[in-house]
Amino acid sequence: MIARADAVERLPIEQQEQLAELWQMRADSERSVGSVFTQLVTDLSATGAHAEVIALARRAMDDETRHARVCAELAAAYRGDDVREASPLSVRLPDYGEPPRMRAALHAVNLCCIGETIATAFVEACHADCSSWDELRELHGRHLADEIHHARVGWAHLASLTLDERRHIATRLLELMRAQVRTWEERIALLPERGVSGHGYPPRAALIAVVYEAIRDLVLPGFDYVEVDTSAVRSWFDEYRR
């Protein structure tokens, strides 16, 4: 159980309430991500994915439940009352109008190669901004280590696909990337504009920059590395960032 730290007491009440709300929202998100990983584990198992990929995805499914609990405890610490369990929206990823094996691959690309890879950079940025509270910093550190494993699910799966399958994924990449960028921007717009220094919330503009850098330095080179053509996405992204 996470105890309410002095660093929390020193914050203005409004910021304590704001952070409590954000962590409770994040608890819900973590649970929802867990349900999508459950969908992914089923997809991968049913379509003959590599055993290593399935094992990693299964681990991620369990991790997200634990993350949700940690987020709910942090919300309680900022609120100064009891833990409220997450109340996630039941969600699933689209069917994409594709056969099962390609659908599973696109789910892995969307959730892990793009979403969880961006999330590693996001959590790392939060981890770097936890100077006020050692326990929070440690929690972000553990979360970052988990996110790295979650992102690997996608890259491991992509690397196991045939060249034809990877070529087909390339034709769907632009729509996936546009949706991801839009969603990250929308969610970051809900965070404190100036951040909450020392409490793992850098300013919004910095977090947007982190997302863009993650796409530039991790996601797009990642697709290049596993030989998925990124030329259409790069053209769009270069123009979009201007």
Next chain:
Amino acid sequence: MWQYRPVERNAKLFRAIVILGAALTAPACEGGKCPTTTCQPTDGGGPQIVDARPLDGGFIDASPNDATMVDVIVII
């Protein structure tokens, strides 16, 4: 004061995520692109090549029917 992360940090993340992730399954030695020590030949036969056949029973969609379909889900 917030400072942007150095580019080298992303290089470390890239190795941790993409290179080590891909090495878990890639039949990399075939193309001479074996980037990590995690991809060691086994029994002298090289790394395991993925068996991509669908499992018996085909595709099972266990998602709840009333789940809301979302294009993207993020953790924040």
